[in-house]
Amino acid sequence: MTVLPLAVAALPRLDRFASASRRLPPWLVSWLQVCPLAFVLVVLFALPTLLFVVVSFWDYDRTGIYPAFVLDNYRDLLTTPATIRVYLSSLVFAVIAWAITLFLGFNIAHFLIFHVRSAAVRTLLFLLCAIPFWTSGIIRTIAWIPFLGRNGAFNQIVMGLGLTSKPLDFLLFSSFAVIVTYVNLFTLLMVGPIANSMAKIDPALIEAARDAGASRWRIMVEVIIPLSKTGIALGSILVFTQVMGDFFVVKQMSGGQSASIVSTLATEIQAMQYPPAAASAVVLVIFVALMVAGMMRIVDVRKELVK
Amino acid sequence: MIRLVAQRATDGAAVEPRFDVELVAVTKRYDQTLAVDAISLRIPRASYCCLLGPSGCGKTSTLRMIAGHEAVTDGDILIRDRNVTDLPTARRGTAMMFQNYALFPHLNCLDNVAFSLKMRGIGKAERYVRAREFLELVEMGEFALRLPAQLSGGQQQRIALARSLITEPRVLLLDEPLSALDPFLRVRMREELKRLQRELGITFIHVTHSQDEAMALADLMVVMDQGHIRQAGTPRQIFEAPASVFIARFIGGHNVLPTPSGLVAVRADRCRISQAGNGAQFSGQVVAVEYQGPVVRVALQMQSGEQAAALLPDNTYFATPVQPGDPATLVWSEADAHPVAVS
Numbered sequence: 001m002t003v004l005p006l007a008v009a010a011l012p013r014l015d016r017f018a019s020a021s022r023r024l025p026p027w028l029v030s031w032l033q034v035c036p037l038a039f040v041l042v043v044l045f046a047l048p049t050l051l052f053v054v055v056s057f058w059d060y061d062r063t064g065i066y067p068a069f070v071l072d073n074y075r076d077l078l079t080t081p082a083t084i085r086v087y088l089s090s091l092v093f094a095v096i097a098w099a100i101t102l103f104l105g106f107n108i109a110h111f112l113i114f115h116v117r118s119a120a121v122r123t124l125l126f127l128l129c130a131i132p133f134w135t136s137g138i139i140r141t142i143a144w145i146p147f148l149g150r151n152g153a154f155n156q157i158v159m160g161l162g163l164t165s166k167p168l169d170f171l172l173f174s175s176f177a178v179i180v181t182y183v184n185l186f187t188l189l190m191v192g193p194i195a196n197s198m199a200k201i202d203p204a205l206i207e208a209a210r211d212a213g214a215s216r217w218r219i220m221v222e223v224i225i226p227l228s229k230t231g232i233a234l235g236s237i238l239v240f241t242q243v244m245g246d247f248f249v250v251k252q253m254s255g256g257q258s259a260s261i262v263s264t265l266a267t268e269i270q271a272m273q274y275p276p277a278a279a280s281a282v283v284l285v286i287f288v289a290l291m292v293a294g295m296m297r298i299v300d301v302r303k304e305l306v307k
Numbered sequence: 308m309i310r311l312v313a314q315r316a317t318d319g320a321a322v323e324p325r326f327d328v329e330l331v332a333v334t335k336r337y338d339q340t341l342a343v344d345a346i347s348l349r350i351p352r353a354s355y356c357c358l359l360g361p362s363g364c365g366k367t368s369t370l371r372m373i374a375g376h377e378a379v380t381d382g383d384i385l386i387r388d389r390n391v392t393d394l395p396t397a398r399r400g401t402a403m404m405f406q407n408y409a410l411f412p413h414l415n416c417l418d419n420v421a422f423s424l425k426m427r428g429i430g431k432a433e434r435y436v437r438a439r440e441f442l443e444l445v446e447m448g449e450f451a452l453r454l455p456a457q458l459s460g461g462q463q464q465r466i467a468l469a470r471s472l473i474t475e476p477r478v479l480l481l482d483e484p485l486s487a488l489d490p491f492l493r494v495r496m497r498e499e500l501k502r503l504q505r506e507l508g509i510t511f512i513h514v515t516h517s518q519d520e521a522m523a524l525a526d527l528m529v530v531m532d533q534g535h536i537r538q539a540g541t542p543r544q545i546f547e548a549p550a551s552v553f554i555a556r557f558i559g560g561h562n563v564l565p566t567p568s569g570l571v572a573v574r575a576d577r578c579r580i581s582q583a584g585n586g587a588q589f590s591g592q593v594v595a596v597e598y599q600g601p602v603v604r605v606a607l608q609m610q611s612g613e614q615a616a617a618l619l620p621d622n623t624y625f626a627t628p629v630q631p632g633d634p635a636t637l638v639w640s641e642a643d644a645h646p647v648a649v650s
Contacts, residue, residue, distance in 0.1 A: 202407070202409060204405045204406075204407065204409035205409050205411060205412075207376050207403075207405070207409065208403075208405055208409040208410075208411070208470075209411075209422070209426075210376070210395075210396050210397065211374065211376070211396050211397065211402060211403045211423075211471075212397070212422050212423035212426055212470070212474065213396075213397035213423050213426040213427060213474070214397075214422075214426045215426075218426055222411075222422070222425075222426075223411060226413045227412070227413060
C-alpha cells in the first residue's frame with residue numbers, strides 16, 4: 001500500500017512524455033481527418049456555388065458583365081412564359097422516366113435478390129446490367145439513333161414482319177425517343193439502391209409472412225416494399241436529378257421539339273450572358289433541392305442509411 | 308385461450324385423432340445430400356416434443372418440412388389425421404417461431420402480432436383487440452407500440468411467440484427458440500414455454516441442440532443424427548437407457564466403457580471412486596477434480612486409455628477426497644450398466 005501511490009504518481013508523467021513525443025493533440029487529429037473532404041467540398045463545391053450565386057445578381061450587356069446587385073436577371077427569368085413551359089416539360093419527362101425506371105428497377109432488383117439463388121449468377125447478372133455503363137452516356141444516347149430512325153433497325157423489323165407498311169415516325173426525334181433514352185440511361189440508378197435495400201431483408205421475414213398466410217402479393221406490399229423504401233427514395237432522387245439536369249438527351253433525341261432547362265441556360269452561356277445563366281442555375285438548384293427535400297420528408301434516407 | 312379450447316372441442320366432434328403430428332418415412336434430399344432419411348414419428352396430442360441433435364443432423368429440415376417452408380422429397384406428413392404434405396404453409400394449422408424471431412422491423416409490436424389477422428382480412432379494430440389479448444398472454448401489453456429494435460432479445464421472443472400463437476395453431480414449431488438468450492433468461496423462458504404449452508393444450512415441436520433444454524421440456528424427446536432418428540422416448544427413458552454410444556455421449560452424464568460382454572453405458576452419478584470394489588471396475592488415475600456445488604466431478608484416465616468420470620455427492624467426495632495424479636478405481640453396480648450399440 002505504501003509503494004503503490006508512488007508508482008501511480010509516476011505513471012501520468014511517463015504517459016504525458018510518450019504522448020508529447022509521438023502523438024498530436026486529439027483536437028488536431030480530428031481537424032486533420034476532416035481536412036481532405038472539407039477541402040474538396042469547399043474548393044470544388046462551395047466556392048463555385050457561391051460564385052454563380054454572386055454572378056447571378058450582376059449586370060450585363062452585349063459587350064461584358066459588370067459587378068452590381070440587380071434583380072433583373074431573376075425578374076426576366078421568372079416572368080418569361082418560356083421558363084414555366086420548359087420547367088413543366090422537364091417535370092413531365094422526369095415523372096414519366098421516374099415511373100418507368102422505378103417499375104423496371106424494382107422488378108429487376110427483386111428478381112436479382114429474391115429469385116436468383118446462386119450468388120455467382122447474381123454477380124454475373126449485375127455485371128451484365130452494368131455493361132452499358134462501360135461506355136459514356138453520350139454514346140449510348142447516340143446509339144439509339146440508328147435503331148429508332150426512319151430507316152432504322154426497328155422500323156425494318158416491323159416492316160419486314162408486315163406489321164406496318166409505312167415506317168413509324170414517332171420513334172425518333174420525339175418525346176418517345178427522349179423517354180426511351182432516359183429509361184436506358186437511368187434504370188441502373190434505380191436497380192442499385194433498391195437491390196441494396198432488398199439484400200438487407202432477412203429471408204426469414206418472408207417466410208414469417210408466408211407462415212402468417214400472406215400471399216406473394218401481400219408479401220410484396222406489406223414486407224418488401226416498406227423495407228425497400230430507402231432504396232426506392234435514393235433511386236428516385238438519382239433519376240430525378242439526372243433528368244432535371246439533362247440537356248444532351250433532349251437536344252439529341254427530341255429533334256428540337258422540346259427544350260430542357262439546361263439547354264436554355266447553355267444558350268445564354270454561348271452568348272456569354274453569364275449573369276442570366278447563373279440566375280437560371282440558381283433557380284434550378286433551388287427547384288431540385290426542394291423536390292429532393294420533399295422526397296426526404298416521405299423517407300428519411302439519412303436515418304435509414306445509418307442502420 | 309378460451310377460443311383455442313373451443314376450437315379443439317369442435318374438431319373432436321368427429322373421431323378424436325390420437326396424434327397431432329405423424330411423419331411417415333419423410334425424406335429430404337438436397338441435390339445429392341440426404342438431410343433427412345425416411346424418418347417416421349408419431350407425436351401424441353398436446354405434447355411437448357423436442358428434436359435434439361448435433362448441427363447438421365436434420366432436425367431443422369424436419370421442422371421446416373412440417374411447417375411447409377421446405378418441400379418433402381418423399382414421404383407424408385399428417386397433422387391431426389389430415390395429410391398436409393402438399394398444403395401451403397398457412398393451411399396446415401402450424402405456426403412457426405423463427406430462430407432470430409424474424410419480427411417485421413418496420414411494424415410495431417401490435418402490428419407484428421396482428422399481421423396474420425390482417426392477412427385474413429380481419430378488420431383493424433377486431434384484430435387489434437385480439438392482438439392485445441395475445442400481447443397480454445406473453446406479458447408484453449405495455450410494449451404494444453414499440454418497434455422490435457427497441458426491445459431486448461427476451462422481449463422480442465415474447466412478441467414472436469404472441470405473433471405465432473395468434474393464428475391459433477394446432478402445432479407450434481420452434482426453431483432453436485432459446486439459443487439467442489443469455490443463460491439466466493434461457494431458464495426463465497424455458498419455464499414459460501412449458502407453461503404456455505400446458506395451458507394452451509397444443510403440441511409444441513422444439514428444435515434444439517441442448518440436451519438440458521430437451522430434458523427439461525420434453526414429453527417426447529427425439530434424438531437425431533445424420534438424418535435418422537436414433538432414439539425417441541421420454542427424457543427419463545432415454546437418459547436411463549441410451550440406445551447407443553452416440554446417444555450416451557450426446558446426452559452426457561454417461562461413461563461408455565468396454566467390458567468383456569461388450570460396450571456398456573453407466574451413468575456417471577452411479578459410479579464411485581474406490582481403492583477396490585466388488586462390482587465391475589476399472590482402474591486408472593485421477594486427471595481432474597471439479598467442484599460443482601452439489602456434486603464433485605472426478606475425471607479419470609483408465610489404464611486402457613479411456614476417459615471416464617464419476618459424479619460424487621459432495622459429502623461422499625469430501626469423506627475420502629482424491630487429488631489429480633492419485634491412482635483410483637471406478638466402480639459401479641452391474642445393474643446400472645446398460646449394453647449399448649456401437650453407433
